[in-house]
Structures are given as structure tokens and as C-alpha cells.
Amino acid sequence: MTAIVFDLDGTLVDSAPGIAAAVNTALAAQYCRPLSLAQVTSFIGNGVPALIEQVAIASGISMLRREALLEGFRSAYYADPTYLTALFDGVLPCLEGLRASGFRLGICTNKPEEPTHQILDKLGIAGLFDAVVGGDTAPTRKPDPAPLHLAFERMGRSGIYVGDSEVDAACAAQAGIPFVLFTEGYRKAPVEDLPHMAKFSRYGDLSALLSRAAA
Ligand SMILES: O=C(O)COP(=O)(O)O
Ligand SMILES: [Mg+2]
Numbered sequence: 001m002t003a004i005v006f007d008l009d010g011t012l013v014d015s016a017p018g019i020a021a022a023v024n025t026a027l028a029a030q031y032c033r034p035l036s037l038a039q040v041t042s043f044i045g046n047g048v049p050a051l052i053e054q055v056a057i058a059s060g061i062s063m064l065r066r067e068a069l070l071e072g073f074r075s076a077y078y079a080d081p082t083y084l085t086a087l088f089d090g091v092l093p094c095l096e097g098l099r100a101s102g103f104r105l106g107i108c109t110n111k112p113e114e115p116t117h118q119i120l121d122k123l124g125i126a127g128l129f130d131a132v133v134g135g136d137t138a139p140t141r142k143p144d145p146a147p148l149h150l151a152f153e154r155m156g157r158s159g160i161y162v163g164d165s166e167v168d169a170a171c172a173a174q175a176g177i178p179f180v181l182f183t184e185g186y187r188k189a190p191v192e193d194l195p196h197m198a199k200f201s202r203y204g205d206l207s208a209l210l211s212r213a214a215a
Contacts (some may be wrong), residue, residue: 002103002157002158002160003105003106003130003155003159004210005106005108005161005162006105007165007168007185008116009044009045009185010186010187011088011164011182012107013087013091013119013123014085014086014087015111018077018083020041021084022073022076023073025072026069026076027055027059030069032059032061035055042188043058045168046141046167047141049070077115081115087123087125088184088203093203094204103159104130105128105129106155107132107133107151108147108148109135110135111134112135112136114134116132130155131152133147133150137150142168143167145171145174145175149175158177160177160179160197160210161178161179162179162180164181164183164184165185165187166187169196172195173195178213180206181196181198182199183199
């Protein structure tokens with residue numbers, strides 16, 4: 001039976017408010033004004049170093065202070081990565097249903113492993129996944145295909161990748177893995193600009209879609 005690998009931020013969890021809160025705590029420590037949720041959301045998807053670089057540019061923070069900004073973000077975010085973070089509607093029954101139908105499940109996210117594991121544990125879904133690949137697991141991050149290949153390798157199966165962003169679509173395309181797009185995440189480009197095999201906006205529709213696709 002096929003494996004299904006999921007992205008995390010903007011796909012399984014709505015984590016942008018928590019990430020924005022930690023960004024703004026780090027900015028306050030550098031005597032900078034807070035950024036809006038929309039602005040921080042637009043920086044999510046390429047991993048923490050890219051997030052902090054974009055925050056620093058938007059806030060006019062010099063290269064010299066970026067390390068302090070990164071440390072401020074890490075200490076605020078890692079203290080509780082589940083703050084203002086929740087599963088999207090219907091995720092839990094969908095994942096349980098997929099497992100019950102015999103699919104193996106994995107995660108491939110650009111979020112570092114430590115907060116990824118904390119989120120999966122505290123939101124009660126850790127036990128559903130056989131492989132978790134974070135932004136610091138492999139030598140490269142998405143859109144490089146290596147982390148996605150690693151997630152499938154760890155499950156010993158091929159399958160489908162489910163994600164929400166340009167980064168995920170590009171990663172799947174480079175890896176030669178079919179991609180299913182969740183349209184309610186943190187994508188910036190129109191749906192038609194992202195290569196995808198299928199798309200969905202409600203988790204209640206995903207199980208039937210994946211069973212058809214994997215048949
Ligand atoms: O940018 C991040 O840190 C994580 O984003 P992802 O879970 O969508 O890969
Ligand atoms: Mg994402």
C-alpha cells in the first residue's frame with residue numbers, strides 16, 4: 001500500500017499565528033516594530049534561516065544583529081511551538097482513516113525536527129507517522145528533492161506528497177513524486193501556477209481523493 005507524506009506548516013497545522021508571535025517577540029528584543037500576521041505568513045515555507053532573513057530585511061535589521069534575532073526567535077518559538085497552533089479542521093479523522101485503510105504516513109517539513117516533534121506530540125498525532133523528516137534532518141531543505149526522497153525511503157515505499165506551497169510543489173516535481181495541493185494553506189501564487197496532480201480544500205475530501213489516486 002502507498003505511503004502518503006505530508007508537509008506540516010500550512011498543510012496539517014495552522015501555525016502562522018504562533019510563528020508570527022515568536023517573530024514579534026524576537027523583534028521586540030531588537031527594539032523593532034512587530035510585523036503583521038500576513039507578512040510573516042508570506043515568509044513561511046523555506047525553513048527558519050530563510051524566515052529570519054526575510055524578517056530582518058523587512059525590519060531593516062543589519063547582518064550583525066541577525067544572529068541575535070535568530071536566537072530570540074528560537075528561544076521564543078521552541079519554548080512552546082504549539083502556542084496559537086492547531087490542526088486544520090478534519091485533519092485528525094482524515095489521518096486516522098488513512099491509517100485504517102492501510103496507508104503509511106510520513107512528514108516532510110522545512111520546520112526543524114525538534115519543534116516538529118513537539119507539535120506532533122502535543123497535538124496528539126505523533127503516533128500516526130512512521131517517518132518524520134525536518135528542515136535540519138537532511139543536508140538540504142525543500143525544494144531540494146533529497147528530504148522528500150528520504151521520507152519515502154524511511155518508510156520503504158513510494159507514494160504521494162501532500163503540501164500547501166510553491167516550495168512543496170517544486171520539491172515534488174523535482175523528486176518525480178505526484179503532488180496533491182491543499183489550497184487553504186500559505187501559498188502565495190495562484191493554484192494554477194503550482195504543478196499538482198489533484199487539489200483539495202477540505203480534509204473530509206482527501207481520503208477518497210487519495211484512494212482514487214493510489215488505485
Ligand atoms: O518554513 C518552515 O519552517 C516550515 O514550513 P513547511 O512545514 O511548510 O515546510
Ligand atoms: Mg507548508
